[in-house]
Amino acid sequence: MRLKFYKYQGTGNDFILIDNREGLFEYKKELVAHLCDRHFGIGADGMLLLENVNGFDFRMVYYNSDGSPATMCGNGGRCIMAFANRLGVIGETAKFLAADGPHSARILNTDKHVVQVELSMKDVTITQKNKHSVTLNTGTPHFVSFVDDPDIIDIVSEGRKIRYAPEYAPFGINVNFSKLDGENIYVRTYEKGVEDETLSCGTGVTASAIAASEFTVGKKFKVTTRGGQLSVAFDKEGNNYTNIRLSGPATIVFIGEISI
Numbered sequence: 001m002r003l004k005f006y007k008y009q010g011t012g013n014d015f016i017l018i019d020n021r022e023g024l025f026e027y028k029k030e031l032v033a034h035l036c037d038r039h040f041g042i043g044a045d046g047m048l049l050l051e052n053v054n055g056f057d058f059r060m061v062y063y064n065s066d067g068s069p070a071t072m073c074g075n076g077g078r079c080i081m082a083f084a085n086r087l088g089v090i091g092e093t094a095k096f097l098a099a100d101g102p103h104s105a106r107i108l109n110t111d112k113h114v115v116q117v118e119l120s121m122k123d124v125t126i127t128q129k130n131k132h133s134v135t136l137n138t139g140t141p142h143f144v145s146f147v148d149d150p151d152i153i154d155i156v157s158e159g160r161k162i163r164y165a166p167e168y169a170p171f172g173i174n175v176n177f178s179k180l181d182g183e184n185i186y187v188r189t190y191e192k193g194v195e196d197e198t199l200s201c202g203t204g205v206t207a208s209a210i211a212a213s214e215f216t217v218g219k220k221f222k223v224t225t226r227g228g229q230l231s232v233a234f235d236k237e238g239n240n241y242t243n244i245r246l247s248g249p250a251t252i253v254f255i256g257e258i259s260i
Helices: 029-036 074-087 155-163 202-213
Strands: 002-010 013-019 046-051 058-064 093-098 101-111 114-121 133-137 141-146 174-181 184-191 196-198 220-225 228-237 240-259
Touching: 002 074, 013 074, 029 046, 046 074, 058 074, 074 093, 074 101, 074 114, 074 202, 074 240, 114 202, 133 202, 141 202, 155 174, 155 184, 155 196, 174 202, 184 202, 202 220, 202 228, 202 240
Parallel strands: 013 046, 058 093, 141 174, 184 220
Antiparallel strands: 002 013, 002 240, 046 058, 093 101, 101 114, 114 240, 133 141, 174 184, 184 196, 220 228, 228 240
């Protein structure tokens, strides 16, 4: 079978996108892992399927690069919004369903191959807060640690220690090492399911901004990752965060076909 795919990236977080409205692609963990393999497949941090679902413009199905099913992906959510617009499934706005529930999104502008998208994220309640760290779920669980300089940390080694810690078993947790400077945040992320650092993580960027608000009065942050810049804004009341918006680019890289 020849499979048509689209390759997108959001601030360096890259994905294989497939139009699966006819249900032709059948999920197999080993197949997804093979397609995401950077040496023997297409290469990506994950795979996104666009599918039909009643009551919404589309459904987003997300798999990690190891082939395991995942919940929400902020960068992926922006990419699939740009993808749906390219296919003519939606116009400038959409409501779609992901594993963590409903989301809305809108296209802010388009410049050649780059689409700027604002994506709504699920409401968040802080799970745990310590002196320099916050645990929360922004569609997927995240541990945010505020440090002086993320660039001097061995992200993979230190991230794995927390990701595989007994208190987060059996599912694990994504780990963010963040530096806060006023309304600016610099973040590096270790992602479970990829089991490595990614150039950007949308739910991690969102988690870092919300965690930063626990130590400041800010409700809007610019967040820099190794793959580019995003912005996060939200409303806050006590320990609850609502109307969370993640904004940034979604870029098509190439279109291809592969035999499966």
